Amino acid sequence: MPIRDYKDDPYLSLLRPLVEAYLAFYRVGNRHIQSLGLTPGQFDVIAELEGTKGLTCAQLSEQTLTTKGTLTGVLDRLEHRGLIQRGQVGEDRRATRVHLTPKGIDAFQKVFPAHAKFMRPFFAQALNASEVQVAKRLLRRVRDSFNSPLGLPNTGSGRMEHSSINSPTSKASKNPDGKARPIRQTKGQKKC
Numbered sequence: 001m002p003i004r005d006y007k008d009d010p011y012l013s014l015l016r017p018l019v020e021a022y023l024a025f026y027r028v029g030n031r032h033i034q035s036l037g038l039t040p041g042q043f044d045v046i047a048e049l050e051g052t053k054g055l056t057c058a059q060l061s062e063q064t065l066t067t068k069g070t071l072t073g074v075l076d077r078l079e080h081r082g083l084i085q086r087g088q089v090g091e092d093r094r095a096t097r098v099h100l101t102p103k104g105i106d107a108f109q110k111v112f113p114a115h116a117k118f119m120r121p122f123f124a125q126a127l128n129a130s131e132v133q134v135a136k137r138l139l140r141r142v143r144d145s146f147n148s149p150l151g152l153p154n155t156g157s158g159r160m161e162h163s164s165i166n167s168p169t170s171k172a173s174k175n176p177d178g179k180a181r182p183i184r185q186t187k188g189q190k191k192c
Contacts (some may be wrong), residue, residue, distance in 0.1 A: 018068065018142075024174060027120075032118050036111045041066060041074040046100065050108045054099030057153065057192030083107055096192055163175045 007013075033043045046062045049055060057075075061068050075098060077082040083104035089095035100108065127135060 027106070028122065029115075029119060032100060032115060036114060038111060039074070041070065043115070045071075045074055045078060046104060046108050047112060049084065049098060049100045050105070050112070052099070054097040057096050057098065064091055068192050069190070075192060078104070
């Protein structure tokens with residue numbers, strides 16, 4: 001296909017409206033979350049922890065789609081504000097469980113309904129209830145298509161495996177011999 005024909009490709013023509021919709025949602029939503037005193041990452045963590053007895057850092061990283069490196073900073077700030085607590089998972093000193101404190105639960109109960117009330121009219125203005133169901137189904141199909149190798153059936157999990165993102169050598173620099181050198185933890189830096 002010549003390059004000039006890509007403009008008329010029915011599938012690729014979806015790309016720009018999809019990205020524009022996401023960016024508009026992202027800008028408006030993030031501004032509102034920040035007006036409520038949280039960063040989008042902090043809001044996401046609080047929303048995932050609410051109603052649980054705590055989640056491990058690995059679970060939080062997967063459910064918030066945040067890398068472990070970024071998650072550590074978000075958790076540090078939430079802990080400093082008294083909104084979360086970190087603790088050991090049983091006898092496993094390598095795993096950390098994060099849960100909301102009573103102050104964190106109060107923050108969720110204040111911020112989440114306010115944000116949902118703020119965001120709802122944007123969706124209601126664009127879609128009726130039956131269109132919402134169609135849009136969800138279609139967006140999930142697009143997502144699943146990108147999470148499945150081309151030509152192979154999708155497993156239906158809806159989640160892409162991110163093992164390379166969080167592996168110790170994924171962001172590592174290379175030694176002169178071409179082997180990956182793992183990133184070292186700096187002094188005073190907490191693991192998730």
